[in-house]
Amino acid sequence: MPTALRICPLCEATCGLTLTIEGSRVTGARGDREDVFSQGFICPKGAALPEVDADPDRLRGPLVRKDGRLQEATWEEAFDTIAARIRPLIEEYGPDAVGIVLGNPNVHTMAGALYPPLLIGALRTRNLFTASTIDQMPKHVSSGLLFGDPFAIPVPDLDRTDHLLILGANPLDSNGSLCTAPDFPGRLKALRRRGGTLTVVDPRxxxxxxxxxxxxxxxxxxxxxxxxxLVHTLFEEDLTDLGPLAAQVEGVEEVREAVRDFRPEAVAEACDVDADTIRVLARELAAAPTAAVYGRMGSSTVAHGTLGNWLVDVLNILTGNLDRAGGALFPLSATAPAPRPAGPGRGFALGRRHSRVSHHPEVKGELPMVALAEEIETPGEGRIRALVT
Structure with a gap:
């Protein structure tokens, strides 16, 4: 039976897939063991691709609304219809009458990363909505405010750390997120084999x-x-040690004052974690030769996600583990320039504009997906009247 090697576009892990093909249909999907990155890993989403491909509701070609009904059309007809309708709409209502929604596959394929910026620039709309606002925007905000660049996201040095504290992440099922490495599960097992410590904070x-x-x-x-x-305990028990970071860090005393009332005994009931355990977590983090704290979706999609993500890196800083071997490192992309702080007077900014209806602030030029429906449905100037996704 014919097979095809492909890359799964559903998340940033971009795992290699071996697809079984019958005619024009995908009938099976398994992890590609020869893929240098994923090494055979596959998650439930990737394994379900045959069902997605065969879904009777899946679009297999353009549909154009004619006489009130969506009807099949050629690509040429579809593009002609878009051109005929969208230009007059922009001329009458302005470029913000068009909204753009970018989902995961737009970010995790080369074409998807290259072409949307050109389209956004051509349309000149400010109504951009992305999947990032659903799962990871708190990390971008905290990194922007802390490091000056929303893409300067430290990741744990999995192969050299002695102690890894994970919050709200399940890399044995996801293969890692905002911290992607070949065979992430195997690297966690290797951490334990070499005598390191793995602690996971998760309701499940x-x-x-x-x-x-x-x-x-x-x-x-x-x-x-x-x-x-945890931060309170580091200060209370004199366990902070910034090491070489000390010359680069400002605001330590302000942080000490901010967490003054957050004693383990004060938060234990609200966390369902006893005070002794909280103190042990802080002591182990400080005592480890190298350590890293890593938080992911579970620590982002909550009411205080930005604060929590900021505190993750505060812990890495206060224990001297930021930007050091075995700690939390700033990764270098194979294609993008290295993150760098903004120049003087050009720090990270957010809320430069707000959504029309509920006044949600933009971040990185993106508005939250939660605002999309009301921006379409609420009459008035600036209403979204066309959507590109």
Whole structure:
């Protein structure tokens, strides 16, 4: 039976797939063991691609609305219709009458990364909505405010760390997110084999939690409280050691004052984590020769996600583990320039404009997906009247 090697575009792990093909249909999907990046890993989303391909509701060609009904059309007809309708709409209502939605496959394919900026620039619309606002924008905001660049996101040095504290992530199922490495699950197992410590904070006992030396079953949404208590303990027990970072860091005393009331005993009930465990977590983090704190979606998609993500890196800084071997490193892209702080007077900014209806602030030029429906449905100047996705 014919097979085809492909890359899964559904998340940034971009795992290699071996697809089984029958005619024009995908009938099977398994991990590509020869893929140098994923090495055979496949998650439930990738394994479900045959069902997605065969879904009777899946679009297999353009549809154009004629006489009130969507009807099949050729690509030429579809593009002609778009050109005929969108230009007059922009001329009458302005470029913001067009909204753009970018989902995961737009970001995780080469073509998807190259062409949307050209389209956005040509349309000149400011109504851009992305999947990032659903799962990871708190990390971009905290990194922008802390490091001056929303893409300067530290990731744990998996191969050299002695102690890894994971919050709200399940890389044994996801193969890593905002921290992608070949065979992420195997690297966690190697950490334990070499005598390192793996601690997982997660309300659920996930596969990653079952692998860990310690699983802390926190109450959902309480990450920021736990992290603040860890920072408090570092200060209270004189466990901070910025090392070479000391000359680069400002505001340590302000952080000390900000967490003054977040004693482990004060947050224990709200976190469902006893005070002694919180203190042990802080002490182990400070005592490890090298350590890294890594938070992902579970620590972002909560009420205080930006604060929690900021505290993740505050812990890495206060223990001297930011930007050092075995700690949390700033990765270098194979294609993009290295993150760098903004020049004097040009720091990271957000909220330069707000959504029309509920006044949500933009971040990186993007508006939150939660605002999209009301921007379409609410009458008035600036209403979205056409959508590109």
């Amino acid at each position: 006992r996930t596969r990653t939690a079952r692998l860990a030396d310690r699983h802390v079953a926190i109450r959902p949404g309480a990450d920021a409280l736990l992290l603040a208590a």
